[in-house]
Amino acid sequence: MRKTWLLCGFLALCTASGCAGCDDRGAAPAPVSSAGEATPLEESITPADPLLQTLASLDERARLVASEGSKASTSRSSFKRDSIAFGNRVLGDMRLDVVVGVAEALWRAGEGEVAAAFLQRAVGLLQGKTTEKKHMHALALLKVELGRALEAASLMERAVDIEPTTPRDFVLLSWAYLRSGRLGPAAAATRRGARGHAGAPELAVQAAEVLLLKSNAENALEALAAIQPEPASEQFYRVRGEAHLITGNRDQASVDAKTLVTKFPGSPWGPLLESAAGGLGRADAQGHAVRLSVESLSSVDGRAALAWAEAAEDSVSPWKRSLGTEQKAAPKRVTLDPFSEALTPEGLKPGAPPSVNP
Numbered sequence: 001m002r003k004t005w006l007l008c009g010f011l012a013l014c015t016a017s018g019c020a021g022c023d024d025r026g027a028a029p030a031p032v033s034s035a036g037e038a039t040p041l042e043e044s045i046t047p048a049d050p051l052l053q054t055l056a057s058l059d060e061r062a063r064l065v066a067s068e069g070s071k072a073s074t075s076r077s078s079f080k081r082d083s084i085a086f087g088n089r090v091l092g093d094m095r096l097d098v099v100v101g102v103a104e105a106l107w108r109a110g111e112g113e114v115a116a117a118f119l120q121r122a123v124g125l126l127q128g129k130t131t132e133k134k135h136m137h138a139l140a141l142l143k144v145e146l147g148r149a150l151e152a153a154s155l156m157e158r159a160v161d162i163e164p165t166t167p168r169d170f171v172l173l174s175w176a177y178l179r180s181g182r183l184g185p186a187a188a189a190t191r192r193g194a195r196g197h198a199g200a201p202e203l204a205v206q207a208a209e210v211l212l213l214k215s216n217a218e219n220a221l222e223a224l225a226a227i228q229p230e231p232a233s234e235q236f237y238r239v240r241g242e243a244h245l246i247t248g249n250r251d252q253a254s255v256d257a258k259t260l261v262t263k264f265p266g267s268p269w270g271p272l273l274e275s276a277a278g279g280l281g282r283a284d285a286q287g288h289a290v291r292l293s294v295e296s297l298s299s300v301d302g303r304a305a306l307a308w309a310e311a312a313e314d315s316v317s318p319w320k321r322s323l324g325t326e327q328k329a330a331p332k333r334v335t336l337d338p339f340s341e342a343l344t345p346e347g348l349k350p351g352a353p354p355s356v357n358p
Contacts, residue, residue, distance in 0.1 A: 058083055084114075
C-alpha cells in the first residue's frame with residue numbers, strides 16, 4: 001500500500017512543536033548540478049561525539065515516523081518538537097554539520113517545510129557569524145525540492161557574496177538557475193566561479209551540464225573530454241552518461257552507468273542511467289534507484305528524474321532531458337514511499353518498473 005509523503009506547512013511547526021518564530025523572516029530576508037554528494041551519516045558518527053549520537057537517534061526516529069505514515073500523529077509531533085529543540089541547541093554551538101543533519105532528518109520524516117523553516121532560521125541567526133555555508137547549501141537543495149528554485153538561486157547569490165567562496169557555491173548557484181529555467185544566469189554563474197577558482201573541475205562539469213540542457217550534447221561531451229585528469233565525481237559520469245544517451249551511444253552510456261554504480265553505490269544515478277539505457281535488469285535498476293533516492297536530500301535531481309527514466313522506452317531515443325522537462329519537474333516533487341511492498345525485491349516484477357507518483 002503506497003503512503004504519500006506529505007510536506008507540512010510552517011504553521012504545523014508552530015502548532016506541534018510550540019517553537020515560535022522558527023522561520024525568522026524578519027532576521028534575514030532571502031535576497032542553489034547537480035546536487036552535492038553527501039557523506040552517509042553513519043560514517044561520521046563517533047562515540048566521542050554525543051551530538052552525532054543524538055543526531056543518529058533522531059535519524060532513526062525519522063525513518064520510523066516515515067514508515068508509520070498517518071498513524072504516527074503523536075510520534076510525529078514529538079519527533080518535530082525534539083528535533084527543533086535539539087537543532088536550536090546545536091545552532092548555539094555553531095555545529096553546522098549537525099544543523100544540516102537535523103534538517104535532513106526532518107526531511108526524511110516527510111517534514112520538508114519544517115526543515116526549510118529551521119534552516120531559514122539558521123541562515124538568519126548565523127548571518128555575519130560564520131563564513132561556512134553548509135546550512136545555506138542544504139536550504140538551497142530544499143527550496144528546489146519544494147518547487148522554489150528562484151528562491152534557492154537568490155539564497156546562493158547571497159552565499160557567493162560571503163568570502164571566501166568555494167567552487168561548490170557557484171555550482172549550486174548555476175544548478176538553482178537551471179532548475180528555475182534560467183539558462184543564461186546558469187551559464188554565467190559557472191563563468192563567475194571560474195574567475196576566482198580557475199581550473200576547478202566541478203565548475204567545468206557544471207558548465208557541461210548547462211550545455212546539455214541547451215540541447216547541445218555534442219558540445220557537452222567535448223567540454224567533458226577536455227577536463228584532465230578525468231574527475232572522479234558523480235556529476236561527471238552522470239552528465240557524460242546522459243549526453244551519450246542523447247547522442248544515441250547506449251554502449252558508452254551503459255559504461256558510465258556501471259561506473260556510477262561501482263564508484264558511487266549510494267547514488268540513484270547509476271541505476272537510473274542503467275534503466276534508461278535499457279537491457280536486462282531494467283526493473284531491478286529502477287527499483288534500486290527509487291530506494292536510493294530517498295536516502296539523501298542531495299538526490300533532488302535523481303528524484304525528479306525517476307519518472308523520465310521510467311518513461312524511456314527501449315525502442316526510442318531515451319532520456320531527452322531539456323529545459324522544458326527541467327522546468328516541468330521542478331515544482332512537482334516526485335513522491336516516493338521507500339517502505340512500499342512494491343519496492344522490495346519480491347515486489348519487483350520483470351519488465352515492470354515500480355510506479356513513481358509525479
